[in-house]
Amino acid sequence: MITLTQMAVNVLTTADGRAKTALSRTYAAQWHAARAANEIPQIGDATPPDMPARPDQPALLSPRDVPRRKPGTPAGRIAILHAVAHIELNAVDLHWDLIARFSDTPMPIGYYDDWVKAADEESKHFNLMCDCLEVHGSYYGALDAHAGMWRAAQDTATDLMGRLAVVPMVLEARGLDVTPGMIKLFKQAKDTQAIAALDIIYAEEVHHVAYGSKWFNFLCGRHDLDPTGVFHNLVRKYFHSDLKPPFNEEKRAEAGIPPDFYWPLAGGPPPH
Numbered sequence: 001m002i003t004l005t006q007m008a009v010n011v012l013t014t015a016d017g018r019a020k021t022a023l024s025r026t027y028a029a030q031w032h033a034a035r036a037a038n039e040i041p042q043i044g045d046a047t048p049p050d051m052p053a054r055p056d057q058p059a060l061l062s063p064r065d066v067p068r069r070k071p072g073t074p075a076g077r078i079a080i081l082h083a084v085a086h087i088e089l090n091a092v093d094l095h096w097d098l099i100a101r102f103s104d105t106p107m108p109i110g111y112y113d114d115w116v117k118a119a120d121e122e123s124k125h126f127n128l129m130c131d132c133l134e135v136h137g138s139y140y141g142a143l144d145a146h147a148g149m150w151r152a153a154q155d156t157a158t159d160l161m162g163r164l165a166v167v168p169m170v171l172e173a174r175g176l177d178v179t180p181g182m183i184k185l186f187k188q189a190k191d192t193q194a195i196a197a198l199d200i201i202y203a204e205e206v207h208h209v210a211y212g213s214k215w216f217n218f219l220c221g222r223h224d225l226d227p228t229g230v231f232h233n234l235v236r237k238y239f240h241s242d243l244k245p246p247f248n249e250e251k252r253a254e255a256g257i258p259p260d261f262y263w264p265l266a267g268g269p270p271p272h
Contacts (some may be wrong), residue, residue: 003044004112008100010068011119015053017089017140018130021123024092028120031112040109050157051150052093057141058086063148073210080182080238081112081194082143084201085129086258087175088122089140090149091208094167095119097153102160107215114211121204135193155238165234168212169257170243175205176251203222206255213256231261242267 003011007027014020034041054060069076095118130140152171156163179202186194220227235243243265252262263270 001034001247003042003046004031004116005044005046005048005100005103007031007094008212009046009048011096012048012052012093012100015055017055017085017126020053020089021092021126023255024096024119024123028116028123031116032120035109035113043103043112045103046100048097050154052097055141058082058143058145060147061144063146066144072172072188074189077186077189077191077194078133078138079143081129081132081136082138082140082199083145084182085126085133085140085260086145087163088126088129088148088201091122091172092119092126093121093150094153095208098163098167101153101157102163102231105160108218111218115217118208118211121208125197125201125204128200132191132194132197152238153158159234159238161216161230162215162234162238163169164212164219165231165240168188169216169231169261172205172212173252173255173257173262174244176202176209176248176255177246179205180248196255206251209252209255209257216254232264235265 007030011020011027013023014023031041067079069079071077071080080258095115099115099119126140133139133142149171152166153163156166179198183195183202186198204217216231217227219225220230243262245266247259247262247266248257252259259270
């Protein structure tokens with residue numbers, strides 16, 4: 001079996017979304033099989049690319065230039081599915097990059113177990129969204145998408161704690177806030193396939209946010225740092241706007257993120 005970081009590089013340098021996620025799932029299965037046999041595979045030190053390979057479509061635009069569509073229309077629902085597919089494909093790359101980018105930082109084997117599992121689940125999520133798009137006569141790449149998601153990876157390329165704070169604990173936690181509204185929208189449209197897919201995504205994303213919180217707190221403990229203060233400083237350094245309520249406080253708590261982590265970053269006090 002090749003090293004885990006070489007697996008990560010191979011995924012990151014595969015452009016086509018379906019091919020990327022198929023490779024991701026194959027490597028995750030190999031990793032999980034080895035771990036189930038009580039093996040500790042080699043992590044290695046392969047160097048990830050600065051940018052992951054991307055398909056020719058969708059065109060990647062500044063977030064402000066991506067067209068907005070009314071969510072209650074069929075075209076609007078296709079746009080939501082496409083946006084979620086784009087987020088999930090980026091998440092696949094972000095998790096594999098997290099494995100390879102910081103392999104020089106000694107971490108317990110459980111760290112790699114968690115992020116391989118997360119990358120595998122994000123790969124599944126991308127394919128669920130692609131299946132939904134194709135049922136509606138569309139596909140991933142049919143619409144423009146925003147280019148901003150990789151900025152968080154670039155900004156935190158030399159800061160593991162910053163990466164954990166911004167990617168799982170801010171960006172993925174935002175998914176916990178907005179996904180229930182999306183599920184409601186597809187329930188109104190009686191789109192059972194999209195509802196089932198989003199239900200799976202919602203349940204599993206809690207774990208990904210929790211992995212971020214777990215390993216962020218682990219590193220704070222290693223360096224005898226106050227997690228709340230460090231989180232605030234890192235988010236202010238690397239995330240370029242306030243956090244936006246409403247927050248899904250129940251699911252955030254389930255993922256190990258208490259209100260005093262995020263409300264002070266929202267530009268105002270929590271409502272009473």
